[in-house]
Amino acid sequence: MTALAEVEGIEVFYGASQALFGMDLTIQPGEAVALMGRNGMGKSTTIRALCRMQPVAKGSVRFDGRDITALPSFQAARLGIGLVPEGRRCFATLTVTENLIAAARPGQWTLETVRAFFPRLAERSAQQASTLSGGEQQMLAIGRALMTNPRLLILDEATEGLAPVIRAEIWAAIARLKAQGQSILIVDKTVKELKPIADRCVVLERGRAVWTGATTAITPEIEQRYLGI
Numbered sequence: 069m070t071a072l073a074e075v076e077g078i079e080v081f082y083g084a085s086q087a088l089f090g091m092d093l094t095i096q097p098g099e100a101v102a103l104m105g106r107n108g109m110g111k112s113t114t115i116r117a118l119c120r121m122q123p124v125a126k127g128s129v130r131f132d133g134r135d136i137t138a139l140p141s142f143q144a145a146r147l148g149i150g151l152v153p154e155g156r157r158c159f160a161t162l163t164v165t166e167n168l169i170a171a172a173r174p175g176q177w178t179l180e181t182v183r184a185f186f187p188r189l190a191e192r193s194a195q196q197a198s199t200l201s202g203g204e205q206q207m208l209a210i211g212r213a214l215m216t217n218p219r220l221l222i223l224d225e226a227t228e229g230l231a232p233v234i235r236a237e238i239w240a241a242i243a244r245l246k247a248q249g250q251s252i253l254i255v256d257k258t259v260k261e262l263k264p265i266a267d268r269c270v271v272l273e274r275g276r277a278v279w280t281g282a283t284t285a286i287t288p289e290i291e292q293r294y295l296g297i
């Protein structure tokens with residue numbers, strides 16, 4: 069089976085400072101993979117490299133068997149890499165509907181199906197994105213990514229800063245996507261919330277993958293060693 073996404077031995081720099089030191093990551097079709105690790109270990113940088121928003125100095129990025137290492141980000145998006153960025157970043161002055169339509173590309177996800185998936189967005193159709201609650205903005209950010217009909221949906225800290233009840237709602241939505249066969253890459257910090265959703269976990273330490281395995285195989289020792297504060 070051809071992997072959906074394959075990051076192999078990548079090195080990434082911010083100016084003179086190196087952030088990734090031979091990072092590897094594979095996502096199979098239909099798989100939900102969690103990218104974990106302490107602050108500053110390179111999770112967001114790995115995502116940025118995969119989305120082609122960050123140049124890769126060494127190694128390769130492949131999507132559906134195709135080498136995309138040198139592709140610009142808009143072309144990676146066209147191939148089906150859909151990012152829900154950290155901090156949500158919707159168009160603040162546009163309405164919910166305008167935000168969704170602006171992202172649209174042909175496929176099963178349309179304004180109607182996204183509204184049915186997040187009824188809250190249907191209720192808020194005409195409301196400006198800037199006036200939505202944090203949870204609603206997160207739903208809109210996910211809705212926007214779905215509107216691109218991504219083959220791989222990437223969620224960077226999707227539940228950060230949200231109240232527990234809203235977090236649960238977002239996790240439930242992600243679980244529904246996973247059940248529909250959506251391939252997902254999730255960056256998040258809470259093992260407890262990731263366990264029921266992610267099939268596999270890749271742990272980063274100082275810019276490389278140091279542990280990978282089934283999410284169910286994460287022991288308290290692994291948590292303490294790589295994720296503990």
Ligand SMILES: Nc1ncnc2c1ncn2[C@@H]1O[C@H](COP(=O)(O)OP(=O)(O)OP(=O)(O)O)[C@@H](O)[C@H]1O
Binds near residue numbers: 085
């Ligand atoms: N724009 C940037 N310019 C310079 N250095 C950066 C930049 N973005 C990230 N870095 C550095 O690259 C390294 C990896 O950062 P990255 O944001 O990928 O980590 P992370 O695991 O996503 O962390 P967090 O959980 O805090 O978001 C860190 O040392 C960070 O300081």
